[in-house]
Amino acid sequence: MYAQAFFVAVFGLAAIGFGVVVFRTSSMVRSALALLFSQTAVGCMFLAMQTEFLGVLQIMMMATEMSIMAIFMVMFMMDPGGMGGMDMTHQKRFSIGAGVVAAGVAIVVAFWADWGPVTAEAPDAAMQTRALGMELLGRSMLIFETAGITILTAMIAATAVAIPVQTTANIADKEDTE
Amino acid sequence: MTLVLIVALVTGAILFGIGVYGALSQTNLVMIMMGVELILAGALVNLVAFWRFLHPESYSGQMFVLVVMTVMAVEMAVGFGVAIARFRAKGSVEMEEAGDLKG
Numbered sequence: 001m002y003a004q005a006f007f008v009a010v011f012g013l014a015a016i017g018f019g020v021v022v023f024r025t026s027s028m029v030r031s032a033l034a035l036l037f038s039q040t041a042v043g044c045m046f047l048a049m050q051t052e053f054l055g056v057l058q059i060m061m062m063a064t065e066m067s068i069m070a071i072f073m074v075m076f077m078m079d080p081g082g083m084g085g086m087d088m089t090h091q092k093r094f095s096i097g098a099g100v101v102a103a104g105v106a107i108v109v110a111f112w113a114d115w116g117p118v119t120a121e122a123p124d125a126a127m128q129t130r131a132l133g134m135e136l137l138g139r140s141m142l143i144f145e146t147a148g149i150t151i152l153t154a155m156i157a158a159t160a161v162a163i164p165v166q167t168t169a170n171i172a173d174k175e176d177t178e
Numbered sequence: 179m180t181l182v183l184i185v186a187l188v189t190g191a192i193l194f195g196i197g198v199y200g201a202l203s204q205t206n207l208v209m210i211m212m213g214v215e216l217i218l219a220g221a222l223v224n225l226v227a228f229w230r231f232l233h234p235e236s237y238s239g240q241m242f243v244l245v246v247m248t249v250m251a252v253e254m255a256v257g258f259g260v261a262i263a264r265f266r267a268k269g270s271v272e273m274e275e276a277g278d279l280k281g
Contacts, residue, residue, distance in 0.1 A: 005182045012189030012223075019196040019216050023204070035212050042193075042219050049186065049230045054243050058222070061247060065254055072258055073208050076271045088205050090274060095203035103195025110187035118180050118231045128240075135237035136244075143241060147248040154252040158259030164266060 001120075007048040015041035023089075032070035036062060052125040053132060186227035194220030207264065207271040211257045218250050 018038035022031050039062035046055030089095075123131065136144045193216055200213025222243060229239030261271045268275065 001182070005185055008182055008189075009185050012185060015189060015219070015223075016192050016196070019193055019219075022212055022216070023196070023200050023209075028208075031209070031212065035215060038193075038216070039219055042223055045186065045189070045223060046226050049182070049226055051226050051230055051240070054226060054240060057247070061251070065251070068258075069208065069212070069254070072261065076206070076208055076261060076265055088209065088272075089203045090205050092203055095199045098202055099195040099197075099199030102198045103191045106191030106194055107188055110184055110191060115180065115183060115232060118183055119234050122230055122234050128237075131237050132240050135241055140238065140241045143245060147245055151248060151251055151255075154255040158255040161256075161259035162262040 004048060004050075008045055011041045011044040011048055014038075015045065028073040029070055032066055032073050035069070036066035039066065050122040050125075051128070053129045180231075183227055183231040186223055186231075190220040190223035190227070192220075193217075193223065205272050205274050207257065207261050207273060210273065211253065214253060215250060218246055218253075222246055 015038045018034045018041060021034040022038065025031055025034065040059050043055045043058035043062065046052075046058055122128070197213045197216030197218075197220060200216060201210050202213070204210050204213060225239060225243050225246065229236075229243070233239055264271050264276070
C-alpha cells in the first residue's frame with residue numbers, strides 16, 4: 001500500500017512539476033515537451049494505480065498528440081524559440097487567483113468528502129481489459145460508437161476549416177502570380 | 179488505501195488549477211489548448227482514482243475515461259483546424275487580436 005502511495009505521489013509530483021514548466025518556459029518547443037512529460041507522468045500514475053490498459057493508452061496517445069502540437073507551435077508562434085523574451089500572457093493576477101481557487105476548492109472537497117469504503121484489490125490487467133472490452137461492446141456500445149462518430153466528424157470538420165476558401169479574388173491572385 | 183486516493187485527488191486538483199491558470203492567462207490559441215489539456219488530465223486522474231479505489235467492479239468508470247480521452251482528441255483536432263483558418267485569415271493566432279470574433 002505504501003509503495004503504491006509512494007509511486008502515485010512521485011508520478012503526481014512529476015506531472016505537476018512539468019505542468020508548471022509548460023507555462024514558465026519561454027520556448028514553445030520546451031512547453032510542448034513539458035506537457036508531453038506531464039501527460040506521460042499522468043499515464044504512469046494510471047499504471048501505479050493498476051489501470052494498465054488506460055495507462056498505456058494515455059502514454060501512447062499523448063506522445064503522438066504532443067509531437068503534433070510541438071510542430072504546430074513552431075509554425076504558429078511569433079517567437080517559438082523564446083529568444084525575443086516576449087510576454088505572451090495577460091490578466092495574470094486574475095488567472096493565478098482563479099487557478100488557486102479552483103485547485104483549493106477541489107482539494108477541500110477531496111479531504112472533507114466521505115468517500116466510503118475503499119477497495120484494496122483491483123482486478124488483474126487481463127481481466128480488466130476483457131471486462132472493458134465487454135463493456136464497450138455491450139452496455140456502453142452506444143456511447144463508444146458516438147465517441148467514434150464524434151472523432152470522425154471532428155476530423156472532417158477540422159480538415160474542412162483548414163482548406164483555404166476558393167474565392168474569385170483568390171483565384172485571380174493565384175493566376176497573377178503564375 | 180484512502181491515502182492513495184487522497185494523493186491522486188490532490189494531484190488531479192492541482193493539475194486542474196494549473197490548467198485553469200494556463201487557459202485564462204495565455205494569449206496564444208495553442209497555449210490555451212495546452213491549458214485545457216491539463217484541465218482534462220486532472221479530470222482523468224480523478225476518474226481513474228474513483229474507479230480504482232471506489233468502484234473497481236463497475237467498468238463504466240473506465241468507459242468515462244475513454245470518453246474524456248475522446249474529448250481531448252476532438253479538442254485538439256478542432257482547435258488546430260480553427261488555428262489554421264485564423265492564421266490564414268489574419269496571420270496570427272493571438273487571441274488579443276481576435277476581438278473581431280465577438281458577436
